[in-house]
Amino acid sequence: MPYIPHSEADRQAMLAAIGVRSIEELFADVPEHVRFPALNLPTGISEIEARHELESLAAHNLPVTGSCFLGAGAYRHYVPAVVDAVLRRGEFYTAYTPYQPEISQGTLQAIFEYQTMICALTGMEVSNASHYDGATATAEAVIAALNVHRLKRRKVVVSPFLHPEYRAVVRTYTQGMGLEVTGDERIGELGNCEIAELLDQDTACAIVQYPDFLGRIEDLIPLAEAAHAVGALLVVAANPVALGMLKPPGAMGADIVVGEGQGLGGGLNFGGPYLGFFATRMEYVRRMAGRLVGQTVDIEGKRGFVLTLSTREQHIRREKATSNICTNEGLMALAAAVCMAALGRNGMRRVAELCYHKAHYAADRIAELPGYTVWRERPFFNEFVVRCPGPVAEINAHLLDEHGIIGGYDLGRDYPHLEGHMLLCVTEMNTREEIDLLVEALGVLLAKAAA
Amino acid sequence: MKLDPEARYAKTHELARWDGDEIICGISDHAQGALSDIVYVELPDVGDAFDKGDAFGVVESVKAASDVYMPMGGEITAVNEDLEDMPELVNKDPYGQGWLIRFKPSDPAEFDDLMDGAAYEAMVAAEEEE
Numbered sequence: 001m002p003y004i005p006h007s008e009a010d011r012q013a014m015l016a017a018i019g020v021r022s023i024e025e026l027f028a029d030v031p032e033h034v035r036f037p038a039l040n041l042p043t044g045i046s047e048i049e050a051r052h053e054l055e056s057l058a059a060h061n062l063p064v065t066g067s068c069f070l071g072a073g074a075y076r077h078y079v080p081a082v083v084d085a086v087l088r089r090g091e092f093y094t095a096y097t098p099y100q101p102e103i104s105q106g107t108l109q110a111i112f113e114y115q116t117m118i119c120a121l122t123g124m125e126v127s128n129a130s131h132y133d134g135a136t137a138t139a140e141a142v143i144a145a146l147n148v149h150r151l152k153r154r155k156v157v158v159s160p161f162l163h164p165e166y167r168a169v170v171r172t173y174t175q176g177m178g179l180e181v182t183g184d185e186r187i188g189e190l191g192n193c194e195i196a197e198l199l200d201q202d203t204a205c206a207i208v209q210y211p212d213f214l215g216r217i218e219d220l221i222p223l224a225e226a227a228h229a230v231g232a233l234l235v236v237a238a239n240p241v242a243l244g245m246l247k248p249p250g251a252m253g254a255d256i257v258v259g260e261g262q263g264l265g266g267g268l269n270f271g272g273p274y275l276g277f278f279a280t281r282m283e284y285v286r287r288m289a290g291r292l293v294g295q296t297v298d299i300e301g302k303r304g305f306v307l308t309l310s311t312r313e314q315h316i317r318r319e320k321a322t323s324n325i326c327t328n329e330g331l332m333a334l335a336a337a338v339c340m341a342a343l344g345r346n347g348m349r350r351v352a353e354l355c356y357h358k359a360h361y362a363a364d365r366i367a368e369l370p371g372y373t374v375w376r377e378r379p380f381f382n383e384f385v386v387r388c389p390g391p392v393a394e395i396n397a398h399l400l401d402e403h404g405i406i407g408g409y410d411l412g413r414d415y416p417h418l419e420g421h422m423l424l425c426v427t428e429m430n431t432r433e434e435i436d437l438l439v440e441a442l443g444v445l446l447a448k449a450a451a
Numbered sequence: 452m453k454l455d456p457e458a459r460y461a462k463t464h465e466l467a468r469w470d471g472d473e474i475i476c477g478i479s480d481h482a483q484g485a486l487s488d489i490v491y492v493e494l495p496d497v498g499d500a501f502d503k504g505d506a507f508g509v510v511e512s513v514k515a516a517s518d519v520y521m522p523m524g525g526e527i528t529a530v531n532e533d534l535e536d537m538p539e540l541v542n543k544d545p546y547g548q549g550w551l552i553r554f555k556p557s558d559p560a561e562f563d564d565l566m567d568g569a570a571y572e573a574m575v576a577a578e579e580e581e
Contacts, residue, residue: 150495286491286511312516 071425072409108305114337122257123250124279129291134260137276139173144287145205153204161212164414188417196226205233215383224253244352265339275332289323354428355382453480459565461522486512494530523561525554
């Protein structure tokens with residue numbers, strides 16, 4: 001039985017109050033052909049039938065349990081068992097931020113520790129309690145940079161090798177603001193640090209990815225210096241797992257470090273929920289969107305945790321808020337905190353090194369195959385570009401159909417000049433046997449093509 | 452509620468006082484009291500020009516972050532840099548050390564449109580009654 005709080009009399013009273021006679025009249029402005037569409041739904045089924053139907057649909061999914069070399073923004077890392085064990089405790093199991101510190105010390109402390117670890121990883125001074133995902137965190141960084149300049153600067157320079165979806169989300173977020181989002185229309189011409197030539201006095205920020213979308217690692221100091229020389233901020237979208245071994249962006253002059261935190265204790269999760277992290281320098285803390293948990297002492301001098309600097313948030317400042325997307329990913333932030341705490345500094349480094357070495361083993365082996373060229377002009381972390389002897393889509397279909405291997409990302413989808421180039425990703429989850437099998441399969445493909 | 456006898460007041464609780472041919476602008480004693488402890492003040496850049504009623508900055512207290520509006524149009528000639536480290540000056544001395552900005556008014560006659568102390572006091576009393 002549906003729960004409908006309004007009685008017929010309530011509805012009539014409301015209609016009378018606003019001066020319409022019927023619900024139909026209330027919806028008169030909705031075009032007629034979509035006003036009361038026939039939904040054409042089947043009749044109801046029993047719970048058992050529904051379960052059968054859903055299970056048969058779910059059976060079409062291909063779980064990413066086997067050999068997978070696809071990354072490009074979402075990464076399969078090991079999720080320690082302790083993550084789920086903590087996450088699913090009744091005391092923690094909510095996605096919502098606690099507004100009542102007196103009953104939420106545990107959750108607040110966990111978020112505070114998450115923020116602390118994100119700062120340590122990125123080399124920043126303050127982190128918020130998270131955003132939806134890496135793309136929205138990047139867009140929030142743009143808004144923050146615009147606000148640092150009090151909306152006086154109208155240009156945002158993005159590296160062509162910032163994740164294509166992040167670039168799209170930045171444009172969606174800022175549409176209608178009259179900004180010039182530039183840098184990535186000259187794909188194939190400009191590298192990451194070469195976008196420096198586009199920086200000027202009207203530039204609010206430059207955004208670069210680290211390692212970049214093609215997996216490459218670059219020294220960002222020249223770009224940071226170029227940005228600061230014109231008063232612009234440097235925003236770095238970083239892979240937090242890579243930061244286990246790489247120099248933190250904060251040490252290279254980044255002003256805001258954002259990124260996708262899914263790789264920290266989050267599974268691939270069918271594309272979500274993911275975790276956007278956002279960290280910056282103290283001088284920009286009031287431009288930072290989202291929740292921030294702070295440490296304080298109560299009247300007895302005991303340590304406690306509270307939401308702080310909330311006065312710029314939507315529930316208090318409405319249309320003047322730093323962001324009108326208030327939601328965070330509390331549960332995913334908790335997962336990241338538990339994962340980082342479980343691994344510890346050495347564990348984070350070990351995971352990063354495993355990714356690095358396995359990826360380099362794979363790159364070395366593939367480079368030996370005739371017909372395949374591995375990009376190695378710049379150092380890379382756990383992803384690298386391979387120029388293939390044929391269309392990537394065909395190679396991937398062969399790998400999946402014949403060997404059950406999920407291949408790499410087809411770069412031709414986003415970079416026309418990289419048609420026939422594949423972005424391969426290797427993590428600590430890929431065994432040596434899997435890598436050898438991939439190399440063998442790629443070799444077989446070549447032999448077949450030759451024959 | 453303390454009043455500055457020389458100043459004129461805007462409905463949004465800012466005040467304007469002549470100093471030579473420039474205006475010193477702050478918020479009223481009533482406004483600082485209503486906001487409670489002020490923790491941060493965000494001010495414009497010198498040289499910025501605003502119309503009357505434009506938001507020129509933000510006064511943030513433990514309770515709220517509130518915009519502050521130009522009582523008259525003009526170009527900013529100075530901002531109170533002491534507030535960066537000591538925002539509490541706005542609470543302690545709203546008519547003295549807690550000033551926010553100085554500006555050169557574009558139309559000095561706009562001063563006459565503002566409320567005098569008595570009118571402002573009456574407006575605050577009426578607001579509190581509501």
